Amino acid sequence: MVAMLILIRQSHLLCNMTHQDFLSTLAKHYGLQSVEQMLALDQKPTYAMNTNMRGTKLLEKLQENLRRPLQGQKVIDIGCAYGGITIELARAGAEVIGVDIIPSYLTLARENAKNDVDVSFLLADVSKKKFIELVEEGSIDIIVASDVLEHIYDSAGLIFNFSKCLNADGIVYFKVPNGFSFAVIKREVHKGKFGLSLLDPDCWHYFIEGRPRIYYRRWDYFQAIFSHFGFNSFKVIKDCSKLDSSLSVKHNVKKGLEEILEIYKAQNFESAIQSELMEEQINFYKDEVLDDLKNLDSDQLEFKYLINFWEVIFSKQDKILEPNNVSKLRQVSNRVYVNDYVFLENKSVQLTSKPIWISASVSPNEEYYLKGKIYSELVSPNHVLVQIRFLDDESTLLSPPYQGISFSALPDVGAYRYIPIKKSGWSGFTVPFTTPALAKSIELGFRSWKVKSNSLSLEPAIEIGRKSQE
Numbered sequence: 001m002v003a004m005l006i007l008i009r010q011s012h013l014l015c016n017m018t019h020q021d022f023l024s025t026l027a028k029h030y031g032l033q034s035v036e037q038m039l040a041l042d043q044k045p046t047y048a049m050n051t052n053m054r055g056t057k058l059l060e061k062l063q064e065n066l067r068r069p070l071q072g073q074k075v076i077d078i079g080c081a082y083g084g085i086t087i088e089l090a091r092a093g094a095e096v097i098g099v100d101i102i103p104s105y106l107t108l109a110r111e112n113a114k115n116d117v118d119v120s121f122l123l124a125d126v127s128k129k130k131f132i133e134l135v136e137e138g139s140i141d142i143i144v145a146s147d148v149l150e151h152i153y154d155s156a157g158l159i160f161n162f163s164k165c166l167n168a169d170g171i172v173y174f175k176v177p178n179g180f181s182f183a184v185i186k187r188e189v190h191k192g193k194f195g196l197s198l199l200d201p202d203c204w205h206y207f208i209e210g211r212p213r214i215y216y217r218r219w220d221y222f223q224a225i226f227s228h229f230g231f232n233s234f235k236v237i238k239d240c241s242k243l244d245s246s247l248s249v250k251h252n253v254k255k256g257l258e259e260i261l262e263i264y265k266a267q268n269f270e271s272a273i274q275s276e277l278m279e280e281q282i283n284f285y286k287d288e289v290l291d292d293l294k295n296l297d298s299d300q301l302e303f304k305y306l307i308n309f310w311e312v313i314f315s316k317q318d319k320i321l322e323p324n325n326v327s328k329l330r331q332v333s334n335r336v337y338v339n340d341y342v343f344l345e346n347k348s349v350q351l352t353s354k355p356i357w358i359s360a361s362v363s364p365n366e367e368y369y370l371k372g373k374i375y376s377e378l379v380s381p382n383h384v385l386v387q388i389r390f391l392d393d394e395s396t397l398l399s400p401p402y403q404g405i406s407f408s409a410l411p412d413v414g415a416y417r418y419i420p421i422k423k424s425g426w427s428g429f430t431v432p433f434t435t436p437a438l439a440k441s442i443e444l445g446f447r448s449w450k451v452k453s454n455s456l457s458l459e460p461a462i463e464i465g466r467k468s469q470e
C-alpha cells in the first residue's frame with residue numbers, strides 16, 4: 001500500500017502491551033519517574049492518556065455508520081499522535097497506517113502498539129503534495145482525521161491528497177471542534193481560555209503564550225472545500241448529549257448566548273488590546289446568533305451552536321453512507337467514557353426501552369460507586385433498570401458470577417438493580433460495586449422499566465468514582 005522503506009512494522013507477539021505499560025512510557029516521555037507521579041500532576045496529560053479510549057469510541061462510530069466491515073479495509077489515520085485510533089482500527093482487522101508530523105509522537109505510538117498489533121507509523125506532512133508519492137493513488141478505503149483539521153493550515157492541499165489517495169468508494173471521517181459552539185467559546189479546547197475560538201489565530205498571542213497554529217473554521221468552509229474535491233455526500237454523526245432536553249433548541253441557543261455575554265462581562269482583561277479585540281468579536285458573534293435565531297431552523301441552530309465537535313463522514317458517493325438514523329445515533333453518542341482517572345462526565349441521556357450503555361474503564365478488585373439522578377414526569381410509579389456488565393482486556397464479557405456486587409444477580413440479565421423513580425421530579429441513586437479480578441471496563445445499561453413513555457432522562461452528571469472518594 002505504501003511505497004516507503006522507512007515504515008516500521010511491528011511483529012505480532014502473544015503478549016499485549018497493557019494500558020499501564022503505555023502510561024509508564026508516557027510518564028518517561030514527560031521526564032517523570034512513574035505513572036503515579038504523572039497522575040499527581042495538576043495538569044495531567046489526559047489527552048495523551050486517553051488515546052486508546054478515543055480509538056475505541058471512534059471504532060464504534062465507524063462501525064455504526066459504515067455499510068461495510070472494517071476487516072481488510074485500507075485505512076490511513078492522519079495526525080495519529082499517540083496511536084490509539086490507529087491501534088484500535090488494526091485490532092478491528094483494518095490494514096492501517098498512522099501518519100504524523102511529529103517524530104516524538106510516533107515514538108510513543110510505536111510503543112503503544114508494541115507487542116500488540118501490526119501497524120505502520122509514518123512520518124509525513126499530510127498536506128504536502130509529496131505525501132501522495134508515498135501512497136498508491138486510489139488505494140485507500142478510509143481516511144481518519146480525528147482532532148486534526150484544526151491544526152492544518154493548507155486545507156486545500158490536504159483534501160486534494162485525500163481525494164487522490166482514496167478509491168471511488170472511499171470515505172473521510174473527521175472530527176473538529178466547533179469554535180462557534182457555546183461550550184468551546186466558554187473554554188477553548190486546546191488552551192482552555194474564554195473566547196479564543198472567535199479570534200483570528202494571529203491575535204491569540206495577545207491572550208496566551210506562544211503562537212499555536214489552531215484554525216477554527218466555519219462549517220461552510222469544510223463543506224465547500226470537500227465539495228470542491230468531489231466529496232458531495234456527507235453524514236453528520238450527531239451528538240445530542242449537550243442539549244438541555246427540557247428546553248427547545250431555540251431556547252437553548254438564547255440561553256447559551258446569554259451565558260456567553262455574562263461570562264464576557266465578568267472577564268478582567270489584562271490589556272486594552274485584549275479588551276478591544278474581544279469586544280469586537282463578541283459583538284460580531286452576538287449579532288450573528290440573533291440573526292440566526294430569526295433565520296435558521298432548529299437543526300441548523302443546533303448544529304451551529306450546540307454541537308461542540310463536528311463529526312462527519314464525507315464520501316464521493318451517496319450509496320456509501322447509511323441514511324441518518326437519529327435514534328441509533330443517539331444511542332451511540334450517549335456512550336460516556338470515563339477512564340481510571342477522570343470520574344465525572346457531563347451528559348444528558350434520554351432513556352428508552354432499549355438499554356443505553358455507558359462504558360467506563362475500571363481497575364480490577366476496586367470498589368466503585370455509580371451515582372446519578374433520574375428525572376420523570378410520568379404519573380405512575382416506575383423503575384429504571386441499571387444493568388452492569390464487566391468486560392476484560394479484550395472487551396469480552398466476563399461470565400457470571402459477578403463477583404463482589406452488593407446486590408442480586410441473575411444469570412440471564414447479569415447484575416442489575418431496579419431504581420424506583422418518583423411520579424415526577426428527580427430520584428437519586430447510588431450503586432456500589434466491586435470489580436472482578438479480570439475487569440478492565442464496565443458497561444452500565446440504563447433502561448426504563450414498565451413505562452409506556454420514553455421521556456425519562458438521567459441527570460447530566462453521571463458519576464463513577466472509587467468508593468473511597470465518596
Ligand SMILES: C[S@@+](CC[C@H](N)C(=O)[O-])C[C@H]1O[C@@H](n2cnc3c(N)ncnc32)[C@H](O)[C@@H]1O
Nearest residue numbers: 079080081100101102124125126127146147151
Ligand atoms: C490533537 S492531535 C490528534 C491526535 C489523534 N488523531 C487523536 O484523536 O487522538 C493532532 C495531531 O495532528 C498532527 N498534525 C498536525 N499537522 C499535521 C500535518 N500537516 N501532517 C501530519 N500530522 C499533523 C499533530 O502532530 C498531532 O499529533
